[in-house]
Amino acid sequence: MSLEPINLSASLSGTTTATSTQEVPSVGTSDLVKPSRPEVGAVAYHGSKRATDIILCVGGLVVFWPVMGAIALAIKIDSRGPVLFRQSRPGLDGKPFNCLKFRTMIADAEALLQDHPELINEFSQNGKIRHDPRVTRMGHFLRKTSLDELPQILNILYGQMTLVGPRPIVWSQEEQYGEYLSKLYSVKPGLAGLWQVEGRSETTMEERIALDMKYVDSRSLRGDMKLLLRTLRAVIQRKGAY
Secondary structure (H helix, E strand, C coil), X not given: CCCCCCCCCCCECCCXXXXXXXCCCXXXXXCCECCCCCCCCHHHHHHHHHHHHHHHHHXXXXXXHHHHHHHHHHHHHHCCCXXXXXXXXXXXXXXXXXXXXXXXXXXXXXXXXXCCHHHHXXXXXXXXXXXXXXXXXXXXXXXXXXXXXXXXXXXHHCCCCEEECCCCCCHHHHHHHHHHHHHHCCCCCEEECHHHHCCHHXXXXXHHHHHHHXXXXXXXXXXXXXXXXXXXXXXXXXXXXX
16 A cells, blocks of 8 residues: 655654554655654553543543533434444454444434445545535534544543544445554554644545554654644634534
């Protein structure tokens, strides 16, 4: 699989990294994350990362539970169906887990998708569908604001995801990652990451894969915190969301 170079403008570096030996695809001359030599080792990195996940997510639940309650009520009023959408996604080591989101589509969304092969093709190419007829009125708002992903705080507390990492893929996207799939599965999927701050749905699938690989090889605690802050800014600006 050959990945096209992409231009990245910012620089993130850290002092505590988890290393990887697999080659990284080119992402341009101005890399967002510069690889650095680990100082305290992978065990300390993963332990600190997990502790950060728990502390911030518990705090996030305390702050956002009234918002989540209001969203749940609005979803029930807007359309029939459950409040939460659960979908099997590959996690660490490719093991399946139920990825949680607030429901943003009509109840029979999967059946409708099968009747529109052009939508299936668009999703396979970009990982998103720009004008998706299955999205509800409330769903459009949730997607534009990224509030539909708030339930993934629970996935993080369960240990299935992490705050910062490559976004979860769907099973049908495994083939597109090709030789890079094992590297993707060497880390937990994240709530925030490089793909989100670099345009999300405005990027191609090849660019997304390159960003994911760059993160895996260059992840650090300091870099994670910077990426988390940049993701919050991208969400507020609604960059690449639809």
